[in-house]
Amino acid sequence: MDNITVREYFCDNLSAGGYNSEFYKCPNGCKEGACIGQICKDTCSSLGKQCGTWTICNVSTNCGTCIAPQICSNGQCVGSNTTLCGDGICGSGETCTNCPKDCGACVNQTYTCTDSDGGINYNVKGITTEYLGSNITATGTDFCSNSTLTEYYCSSSRLAKTTYTCSGNATCIGGACI
Numbered sequence: 001m002d003n004i005t006v007r008e009y010f011c012d013n014l015s016a017g018g019y020n021s022e023f024y025k026c027p028n029g030c031k032e033g034a035c036i037g038q039i040c041k042d043t044c045s046s047l048g049k050q051c052g053t054w055t056i057c058n059v060s061t062n063c064g065t066c067i068a069p070q071i072c073s074n075g076q077c078v079g080s081n082t083t084l085c086g087d088g089i090c091g092s093g094e095t096c097t098n099c100p101k102d103c104g105a106c107v108n109q110t111y112t113c114t115d116s117d118g119g120i121n122y123n124v125k126g127i128t129t130e131y132l133g134s135n136i137t138a139t140g141t142d143f144c145s146n147s148t149l150t151e152y153y154c155s156s157s158r159l160a161k162t163t164y165t166c167s168g169n170a171t172c173i174g175g176a177c178i
């Protein structure tokens, strides 16, 4: 080999020996199998691949660095690490909720709502919880401010609240008119 050419081997399932190689002229010469003073400017993503940054200035099927035990294959990190969010694979345990980066944004999720005191119930302290899908999006616990009660309830499956002044002999204590 002359002193400006690197012979770069890479895996190639299509060739008989299972590997292939190509020659690359290093602009600044090469040493111990690598080009001297050359910094890769391209990233895989700029080349339409998804494995991060090139570590070798070389054109091949694969590029970039994947977190072990995954490997880079055709621009994608693939392998057994199914719970790595950001690897481009929606693995088991990953959902649109905990990893939209891999699984895509959640669609068709609906709001639901529960209220422990059954609705607008001034005489019972209640806890109201609003969900989007299985995620809690809002909660409210009935509370008193002087004689005024803030009462939480569900309205069209969303959290809602109203205020009420305890009447008659009742006073607002601990989140309910008693």
Ligand SMILES: [Ca+2]
Binding pocket: 115, 116, 117, 118, 119, 120, 121, 126, 127, 128, 151, 152, 153
């Ligand atoms: Ca309520």
Ligand SMILES: [Ca+2]
Binding pocket: 117, 120, 121, 122, 123, 124, 125, 126, 142, 151, 152, 175, 176
């Ligand atoms: Ca209540």
